[in-house]
Amino acid sequence: QKEVEQDPGPLSVPEGAIVSLNCTYSNSAFQYFMWYRQYSRKGPELLMYTYSSGNKEDGRFTAQVDKSSKYISLFIRDSQPSDSATYLCAMRSGTASKLTFGTGTRLQVTL
Amino acid sequence: DTGVSQDPRHKITKRGQNVTFRCDPISEHNRLYWYRQTLGQGPEFLTYFQNEAQLEKSRLLSDRFSAERPKGSFSTLEIQRTEQGDSAMYLCASSSDRTGGAAGQYFGPGTRLTVT
Numbered sequence: 219q220k221e222v223e224q225d226p227g228p229l230s231v232p233e234g235a236i237v238s239l240n241c242t243y244s245n246s247a248f249q250y251f252m253w254y255r256q257y258s259r260k261g262p263e264l265l266m267y268t269y270s271s272g273n274k275e276d277g278r279f280t281a282q283v284d285k286s287s288k289y290i291s292l293f294i295r296d297s298q299p300s301d302s303a304t305y306l307c308a309m310r311s312g313t314a315s316k317l318t319f320g321t322g323t324r325l326q327v328t329l
Numbered sequence: 330d331t332g333v334s335q336d337p338r339h340k341i342t343k344r345g346q347n348v349t350f351r352c353d354p355i356s357e358h359n360r361l362y363w364y365r366q367t368l369g370q371g372p373e374f375l376t377y378f379q380n381e382a383q384l385e386k387s388r389l390l391s392d393r394f395s396a397e398r399p400k401g402s403f404s405t406l407e408i409q410r411t412e413q414g415d416s417a418m419y420l421c422a423s424s425s426d427r428t429g430g431a432a433g434q435y436f437g438p439g440t441r442l443t444v445t
Contacts, residue, residue, distance in 0.1 A: 226369065245416030254436075261333075261436040263418055294402065306371050315385055316362070317434060 223244050224307055233329055238293040241307035241320045243302030248309040248318075251283050253292045255292065256322065257306045265305075266292065297327045331355075333437035335421050341443045342411055349407045350440045354423030361404050362434060363396055364420040365389065372420055372436075378404060411444045418442075 224241045231237055250264035250269055264279040265322075268274045274281045280293040290309075294301055302323045308317040334353045342348050354361050359380050364372035375394070377385040380401035390396075393411075398404040408415055418441050422434040 222371075224371075252434075259441070260436045261335075264433060264435060267433060271331050308371070315360070315377045315379075316374035316387070317364075317372070319373070321369065 220321075221318050222307065222309065222320040225323055226321050228324040228326055230326045230328060231297055233297060233299060234254060234325055235297050235327075237296075237301070237325060239292040239298050239305050239307075239323050239325070241290050241309075242288055243290075243309060245284075245309075245311070245318075246285075246288070247311035247314075249312045250310050251281070251290050252308040252317065253279075253281055254306040254308060254319075255301075256306060258303075261305055261321075297325075299329060300329050302309065303325050333421055333435055334425055335419075335437040335440050337440055338438060339441045339443075341445065344411060344413060344444055346411055347407065347409045348411060349440065350419055350421075351403055352404045352406070352421030352437060354403070354421070355425075355435060356424045358423035358435075359401065360424045360426070361398055362422040362424075363404070363406050364422065364436075365419040366420055366439070367416075371378075375406075375431075410440075411442075413444045416442055416444045 252267040253265045256262045271285045278295045282291040304322040306322045307320040361378045363375040366372040378398040393409045417440040420439045422436045424434045
């Protein structure tokens with residue numbers, strides 16, 4: 219079993235929809251949680267990072283962490299075709315340097 | 330701040346050849362990471378430098394792989410005697426202790442390696 223599980227999709231939504239992306243994890247030592255966006259054949263771009271449990275909002279993006287359930291989410295409001303990409307969750311423990319990634323969810327926002 | 334840069338962007342090589350990739354981190358970042366990503370998967374950690382010291386290596390980094398970061402600036406990743414299984418995107422990332430260490434890792438565009 220992988221340490222981080224993420225549904226690979228693809229997830230297709232109409233423009234303007236609210237998108238919910240999720241990851242579950244098994245390592246209770248994880249404390250820092252990140253979401254990256256990756257366009258085809260490009261490097262991952264850091265969107266959000268949070269420490270421990272709680273919510274964080276940045277524009278159309280909201281990240282939620284529920285450590286008790288080992289579950290993290292990324293919500294995208296008013297989705298746009300330019301949001302079409304693969305979204306990767308990543309996390310690390312407080313002492314580790316490396317990030318552990320999910321497999322990524324491919325999102326397609328249609329007109 | 331020009332971001333993390335990697336060179337080359339694409340490399341095609343024959344099995345058994347050696348290849349070397351270069352990464353230039355964001356200038357004020359003291360931490361540098363290498364990851365490998367295959368199709369349909371998330372990046373997997375390979376190794377990590379803090380300044381010029383290589384502090385952690387993954388079991389994925391076989392004896393054919395070596396990484397250096399002389400003077401704590403740019404880094405190189407060399408693969409000797411390449412195998413078809415080495416075909417992947419090699420990603421470099423950097424971060425600064427001032428931004429919470431590894432919490433904010435910023436990635437370069439990657440080097441796509443194809444071994445024929």
